[in-house]
Amino acid sequence: MAAPHAIDVMDREGMEAGEILTDSSNGDAKRPQFGTRFLTDPRQVFQHNAWDNVEWTVEQEAAAKKKVLENSEPLPTEKQDEFDCRANEYWNDFYTIHENRFFKDRHWLFTEFPELAPKSYPGHESLSESANAEDIQQGVPKQEHNNEGSALPNMDAEFPGSSASYRILEVGCGVGNTVFPILKTNNDPELFVYCCDFSSTAVELVKANPDYDPDRCFAFVHDLSNVEADFPVPDESLNVLVLIFVLSALHPNKMQASISRLARLLKPGGVMLLRDYGRYDMAQLRFKKGRCLSENFYVRGDGTRVYFFTQDELNEMFTLAGLEKVQNLVDRRLQVNRGKQLTMYRVWIQCKYRKAHSQLQDTQG
Template sequence: MAAPHAVDGVELGTGETQLILPDSGSDEGKRPQFGTRFLTDPRQVFQHNAWDNVEWTEEQESAAKKKVLENSQPLPAEKQEEFDTKANEFWNEFYTIHENRFFKDRHWLFTEFPELAPQSCPRPESLTQESNTEDIQQSSPTTGPCSEVEALTLNDESFPGASATYRILEVGCGVGNTVFPILKTNNDPGLFVYCCDFSSTAVELVKTNPEYDPGRCFAFVHDLSDVEANYPIPDGTLDVLVLIFVLSALHPKKMQASISRLARLLKPGGMMLLRDYGRYDMAQLRFKKGRCLSENFYVRGDGTRVYFFTQDELHELFMSAGLEKVQNLVDRRLQVNRGKQLTMYRVWIQCKYRKGLERTTETLS
């Protein structure tokens, strides 16, 4: 299985009505960081599109666990194998049908992940006249798009974005709803954005988008779960790696190796950013019997798959890949359809994990 791009806040292909849920934005298009709008009076629930950090009652959590248990009988092994081997077909068909009409650009990214926005660049303390190239490469991460160490750390000019000073890779880019907001928002000339997806159809849609700029972006087809396949980027060259509702599309048994492989692409100090489905999210509770592949892992009606995480599971994946926790939190959000007077409980997990700055014995000798 590879890394197609799932849709945040939308359940796909279940045979039920598809809901495009509104962003919880404030006036003038500015979206406050989650965790700032609290529902203190239940009578005011329909005053806004969404409420943050909504605590579940014991009854709600019990009902959610019961619902998941009722529909957790796994499909036969041969059927599961079919969904695994045909994953490419299912996602290509999905993007062929929907193209770029189904998605909304993720402008909330820069609120939750300011690492993607333009940054200042203080001179690294370790960059002194006595420092040599190896010292800098091993111990001094870039601290912004204008880093002065970049020219000293890379001699290979053969890969796309080799001369860039701040590199971002999104895995599972879909039709570019993360990539294009980054390119539009971050105008630093040193920025270069890579993006890849399992689906060749999705990547072609990115490349044919009028906003695609080959001078600032490189889109390519890649199977995240194929850890033997090479990336067009050398190890140790990325400042930020983004996973937005994509790891959940991978088979659970392939997640650890995939994250460990991605971690090798990061520079010391580089950051891996993730936002994905949490356990007992509304999308999980909507699955009927006959859709479960394994525990908390399901197949939608269109053949695409999705897993629902806990914080501990994600923490273990990142730590086992040698990364350090910066953030790991649950976004429990109550989204509201004010027109239909409906409430929808969403559970998402947001993580930031950093590659350490340790200096190797070889470098120090």
């Protein structure tokens, strides 16, 4: 089995090279929020590691579409079935080979997703606080109710983190690139973090990390595509669900059911946060002939798979799952390798969708 290209490793775990915008002149590694660094003078392209909201020319977009079309001949069905059946094996091999060599804190997390930050984070109001504020304004008692007036499922039953009041679950956690920054940054005693991955090897690496604290975190193996599989938490018990470069690893036919199942876990007012590959990202354009499984769905050299989304596709999935749009944007970025004087065009999509306060579990049907 061929080892994945180095940039594939960075794509899947720890984000892409240059994601942290470091200013070499002052050593400042604090990442500005998306959409704040613009390239107005092409002669200055190598001044920073990345530029936001980069406009593509008509020629550039046409070339990208042509490249995708040229390499869109799908592999035979039997070969596609093999990659589907052996998906777990390929991901376990991936983490066995690379272990922690690709671990990299996602420093942009709390800038783009303040829902993951501690309550004391500047300018941040937690979901539970904002939900209570809305309830008070509307004259609703603090206890949460569904739209039939009956109490929501009893949270007193014992399960990991059952005593916490603010619960976050990351699906597709890898080796903990999101989980550990949250635990290290957020010391709120009311917080409990769950994380799961399809790969048992990845989950073992998370549990072996010295920052793993079973009193504040629970890691478990879970196949997101298996909607019949149980979660260790009851429905309507989570404040935040995080999917970072994980939905794209599923077979497209299984995505909708998986998102709908996850939506059931959210409390009313809870949010689902997603960051994933956008259509015509550099990673898609790098695929050669013989790697396409179906339209915009590919297999890498190590057997793992990846899909490239449009905003409309994701909006439809979240909406059908009963969630309301808070954010759905394209992060179209020009990344720069200043050492090699190379430029790379990246396209990611970032989404936030909220479960309505009045919503009963109508996605269960």
